[in-house]
Amino acid sequence: MxxxxxxxxxxxxxxxxxxxAAWRHPSSTPERMFxxxxxxxxxxxxxxxxxxxxxxxxxxxxxxxxEFNAAGRLDPLLTLATIAGATERIGLIATASTxxxxxxxxxxxxxSLDHLSRGRAAWNIVTTxxxxxARNFGLPGNPDARTRYERAEAFVEAVLTLWDSWDDDAVRxxxxxxxxxxxxxxxxxxxSGPHVNVAGPLTTxxxxxxxxxxVQAGSSxxxxxxxxxxxxxxxxxxxxxxxxQAFYADVKGKAAALGRDPEHIKILPGxxxxxxxxxxxxxxxETEFNELTIPAFGLMQLKDFAYVDLxxxxxxxxxxxxxxxxxxxxxxxxxxxxxxxxxxxxxERPTLRQLLHRLAGARGHRVVAGTxxxxxxxxxxxxxxxxxxxxxxxxxxxxxxxxxxxxxxVPILRTRGLFREGYEGTxxxxxxxxPRPNRVRESTSSADRAR
Numbered sequence: 348m349x350x351x352x353x354x355x356x357x358x359x360x361x362x363x364x365x366x367x368a369a370w371r372h373p374s375s376t377p378e379r380m381f382x383x384x385x386x387x388x389x390x391x392x393x394x395x396x397x398x399x400x401x402x403x404x405x406x407x408x409x410x411x412x413x414e415f416n417a418a419g420r421l422d423p424l425l426t427l428a429t430i431a432g433a434t435e436r437i438g439l440i441a442t443a444s445t446x447x448x449x450x451x452x453x454x455x456x457x458x459s460l461d462h463l464s465r466g467r468a469a470w471n472i473v474t475t476x477x478x479x480x481a482r483n484f485g486l487p488g489n490p491d492a493r494t495r496y497e498r499a500e501a502f503v504e505a506v507l508t509l510w511d512s513w514d515d516d517a518v519r520x521x522x523x524x525x526x527x528x529x530x531x532x533x534x535x536x537x538x539s540g541p542h543v544n545v546a547g548p549l550t551t552x553x554x555x556x557x558x559x560x561x562v563q564a565g566s567s568x569x570x571x572x573x574x575x576x577x578x579x580x581x582x583x584x585x586x587x588x589x590x591x592q593a594f595y596a597d598v599k600g601k602a603a604a605l606g607r608d609p610e611h612i613k614i615l616p617g618x619x620x621x622x623x624x625x626x627x628x629x630x631x632x633e634t635e636f637n638e639l640t641i642p643a644f645g646l647m648q649l650k651d652f653a654y655v656d657l658x659x660x661x662x663x664x665x666x667x668x669x670x671x672x673x674x675x676x677x678x679x680x681x682x683x684x685x686x687x688x689x690x691x692x693x694x695e696r697p698t699l700r701q702l703l704h705r706l707a708g709a710r711g712h713r714v715v716a717g718t719x720x721x722x723x724x725x726x727x728x729x730x731x732x733x734x735x736x737x738x739x740x741x742x743x744x745x746x747x748x749x750x751x752x753x754x755x756x757v758p759i760l761r762t763r764g765l766f767r768e769g770y771e772g773t774x775x776x777x778x779x780x781x782p783r784p785n786r787v788r789e790s791t792s793s794a795d796r797a798r
Contacts, residue, residue, distance in 0.1 A: 354766050355613050355737030357400045358393040362417045364744035365619050365709045368639035370417035375744040377417040386426055387433040396753040397767050399778040400438030407447050408479040415644035424456050431464035438775030440562055442471040445502035446495050447484050450543050454509035457559045458551040466555035466774035471562040474499045496569045501542040503577050508536045510558050511786045512548030556776050557784040575601035579781055580613040582739050584687050584711045591734035617712030619741040620722045622751045629716040637704040645703035653685040662700040666692050687711040709741050719755035
């Protein structure tokens with residue numbers, strides 16, 4: 348059993364918890380959402396459990412449904428910089444948009460986080476699909492999916508090139524000769540194209556990890572192709588093990604076809620666990636949260652995530668699969684979260700109330716209610732079946748939901764030889780078993796090409 352694969356685990360921190368009614372439950376602390384100690388305490392707890400990383404999501408807009416949910420958020424990079432000063436080993440994954448960022452500015456910010464944390468930074472690459480976000484940046488509308496991914500390709504290549512703009516030995520600090528750095532070891536990228544223009548170089552030396560770890564979230568056709576080329580960790584929403592196996596094989600197969608080592612891509616589905624001393628106790632806890640949901644909020648979520656308007660449907664009426672358009676066809680994979688929702692409706696034929704409760708736990712990610720042993724069994728099953736390399740743990744409420752997971756599930760995984768007792772390395776790449784990339788992008792004029 349010594350060579351058995353090990354799980355990778357991240358703590359996904361979101362407001363007062365991932366269940367949409369968590370803020371109403373007495374076990375959560377929504378009043379601490381803007382308190383830096385809330386985040387540092389959670390990160391320290393995750394570090395004490397030897398988790399790979401903490402992860403912060405983001406979208407550059409205020410959610411319209413804030414009336415019914417604790418939907419505000421701090422800036423991920425600034426929050427993770429605060430966490431970096433309060434921790435020593437745990438990885439720090441920041442979400443940042445290629446659609447509404449400048450490549451040079453974001454490359455420097457992520458490089459700075461990697462330096463400040465001594466090699467623990469990662470970038471969750473997203474292409475923002477939000478007209479409200481566009482207006483926040485003075486634009487009339489959001490680019491279409493093809494344009495967003497063309498820009499993302501150019502953007503990521505530019506950022507990688509900027510991280511390589513300093514060679515590892517560029518800084519000399521030769522006091523006797525009077526040379527701080529060797530300018531011949533620093534390259535100005537000079538990237539020019541329709542999507543990204545950068546003169547470079549960065550003001551920071553090459554990051555400790557070479558490059559911060561590249562993370563990607565999404566399962567659409569565009570997202571899979573993008574992930575196969577770039578991602579080193581992938582967050583995905585999968586409801587069933589056979590769907591997760593198909594996604595896992597597809598992305599790793601695409602990566603191998605591009606000459607990448609599939610072992611250097613970690614696929615991490617979301618998992619939101621309700622944990623009880625018995626299965627019945629865990630299900631009662633889930634029901635308790637579901638009964639606190641506000642239907643108006645769930646209907647807004649359907650519009651935001653799946654572009655489906657069911658406002659006129661009675662809560663106890665069955666949801667028509669036709670409302671999801673061509674996402675009801677299992678061969679369609681254009682909008683990943685819409686597909687997840689449509690598959691639930693197609694398989695389970697729920698009423699609207701049942702669907703809203705089904706999605707309340709984690710917005711389409713897998714929700715499991717059971718004993719610690721049952722939660723561990725689920726994770727092991729997916730690992731052994733080639734459906735996951737680990738999980739993004741999404742506690743339904745915080746901080747108690749994570750504390751329970753760390754205190755009850757993690758020891759079981761360790762007893763089974765599937766999770767580390769402690770850290771063996773110091774960087775996030777060490778935790779994930781990823782190599783430090785060589786400096787290969789000395790300069791380029793083609794990083795802004797469409798793929």
